[in-house]
Amino acid sequence: MTLTFSAAVLRSYESPFTVEDVALHEGPAEGEILVRIAGCGMCRTDLAVRRSAGRSPLPAVLGHEGAGVVAATGGPDTGLRVGDHVVLSFDSCGRCRSCLGAAPAYCDSFAALNLFGGRPEHAARFTDAAGRALAPRWFGQSSFAEYALVPARNAVRVDPALPLALLGPLGCGFLTGAGAVLNTFGIGPGDTLAVLGAGAVGLAAVMAATAAGARTVAVDRHPARLALAERFQALPLSAATADLPGRLRQLTDGGPQFALDTTASAPLINDALRALRPTGRLALAARLHTALPLEPGTLDRGRTLSHLCEGDAVPALLIPRLTALWQAGRFPFDQLIRTYPLSAVNDAERDCEAGHVVKPVLLPPGNDPFPAAPATPPVQREPT
Numbered sequence: 001m002t003l004t005f006s007a008a009v010l011r012s013y014e015s016p017f018t019v020e021d022v023a024l025h026e027g028p029a030e031g032e033i034l035v036r037i038a039g040c041g042m043c044r045t046d047l048a049v050r051r052s053a054g055r056s057p058l059p060a061v062l063g064h065e066g067a068g069v070v071a072a073t074g075g076p077d078t079g080l081r082v083g084d085h086v087v088l089s090f091d092s093c094g095r096c097r098s099c100l101g102a103a104p105a106y107c108d109s110f111a112a113l114n115l116f117g118g119r120p121e122h123a124a125r126f127t128d129a130a131g132r133a134l135a136p137r138w139f140g141q142s143s144f145a146e147y148a149l150v151p152a153r154n155a156v157r158v159d160p161a162l163p164l165a166l167l168g169p170l171g172c173g174f175l176t177g178a179g180a181v182l183n184t185f186g187i188g189p190g191d192t193l194a195v196l197g198a199g200a201v202g203l204a205a206v207m208a209a210t211a212a213g214a215r216t217v218a219v220d221r222h223p224a225r226l227a228l229a230e231r232f233q234a235l236p237l238s239a240a241t242a243d244l245p246g247r248l249r250q251l252t253d254g255g256p257q258f259a260l261d262t263t264a265s266a267p268l269i270n271d272a273l274r275a276l277r278p279t280g281r282l283a284l285a286a287r288l289h290t291a292l293p294l295e296p297g298t299l300d301r302g303r304t305l306s307h308l309c310e311g312d313a314v315p316a317l318l319i320p321r322l323t324a325l326w327q328a329g330r331f332p333f334d335q336l337i338r339t340y341p342l343s344a345v346n347d348a349e350r351d352c353e354a355g356h357v358v359k360p361v362l363l364p365p366g367n368d369p370f371p372a373a374p375a376t377p378p379v380q381r382e383p384t
C-alpha cells in the first residue's frame with residue numbers, strides 16, 4: 001500500500017518548513033501502529049534540529065508530541081486496536097539495561113533512535129511526493145503530519161473522553177516537567193521547589209508540584225511567564241532580583257529542597273545551588289551547550305546536581321497519572337496550549353522562539369481540538 005498525506009517537511013537547517021504531500025510505502029510491520037494524528041505539540045528539541053550541525057538528518061518530518069487515533073495495527077502483539085486513542089512518546093529499544101530497568105529515557109540507543117536518524121532500515125518506507133527518501137522517523141514518530149507510523153511500545157492508550165488533539169505534549173514537554181517533580185524528586189505535601197524558567201517544562205513542573213501539595217517559587221525574566229506561574233500557585237520571582245539565593249531562601253523557609261533548571265543559564269544554576277537546603281537536589285532539564293562553571297561551595301553539604309531526561313518517566317505509567325490529574329482539575333496543561341493548523345507551522349515556530357506561546361500544538365487538516373460530539377472512528381483514506 002501507499003498512503004499519501006500532508007506533512008511539514010524541514011528540508012534544510014535554515015529554511016522554513018514546507019507543508020507538502022509525503023508517502024508511506026508500507027503499512028505497519030509487526031509491533032507497529034499507524035496513527036492518524038489529531039494534534040502534535042512543538043517542543044524545543046524540534047527547533048534545536050536547526051542547530052544540530054548536520055547530526056539530525058534532513059529532509060525530515062519532525063514533531064515528537066503526537067496524539068491521535070490508531071488507524072491500523074501490525075498484529076495483535078501491539079496490544080492496541082483500530083480506533084484506540086493514543087499519546088505518542090519517545091522511542092527506546094526495550095532490551096538494554098536501562099529499558100529493562102524501567103528507565104527508557106536512558107536507553108543505550110536513545111540518541112540514535114530519537115535524534116540522529118531513527119531506524120535506518122526503515123528509511124525507504126517514507127518518501128516525499130517525488131519518491132525521494134525522507135529521514136527515518138524522528139523520535140520514533142515524525143508527527144508534524146496527518147499520519148505517523150510508530151512502534152506500539154511508544155504509544156500510550158488514553159480515555160477517549162479526553163481532548164485528544166491537545167494531549168501530545170504529555171508525551172515529552174509536560175512529561176519532562178511533571179516527571180521531574182513526581183518521579184525524580186518524589187515531591188509531596190510541604191516540600192519546597194524552585195523552578196528556573198517558566199516555559200512549557202517549568203510550568204508543567206509548577207502544576208505538578210502544586211497538585212502534590214508543595215510550595216514552588218518560579219524564577220523567570222518575563223513578567224507574563226511569572227504571571228502564568230502565579231496562576232498555578234507558584235510564588236513569582238524575577239530572575240533579575242538582587243541576591244536571588246537569599247530571596248529564594250526567604251520564600252522557602254530556609255531554602256528549597258529541590259530545584260529544576262530549564263534555562264541552562266550558568267548564573268541561575270549557581271544561584272539555585274547556593275539557595276538549596278543541605279542535601280538539596282538540582283536537576284537540569286535543559287541541555288547545556290557550554291561548560292558549566294560551578295562556584296566554590298555550591299555543591300557543599302550534600303547537595304547534588306544531575307541531568308534528567310524525559311522526566312525519568314515510563315510514559316505508560318506517568319501519562320495516565322497526568323490525564324487523571326487533568327480530569328480532577330489539578331493539572332490544567334490545556335491552559336498552556338495555543339493551537340495552529342499544520343499549515344501554519346512556521347507561525348508556530350516564530351511565536352515559540354519569540355516566547356509568545358508556551359506550547360504550540362499543530363492540528364492536521366480536519367482536526368478540531370474541541371469537537372462538539374465525541375470523536376468518531378477514523379476515516380481511512382483510500383490507498384493510492
Ligand SMILES: [Zn+2]
Pocket residue numbers: 092093094095096097098099100104106107108109
Ligand atoms: Zn534501551
Ligand SMILES: [Zn+2]
Pocket residue numbers: 043044045046064172173
Ligand atoms: Zn520534546
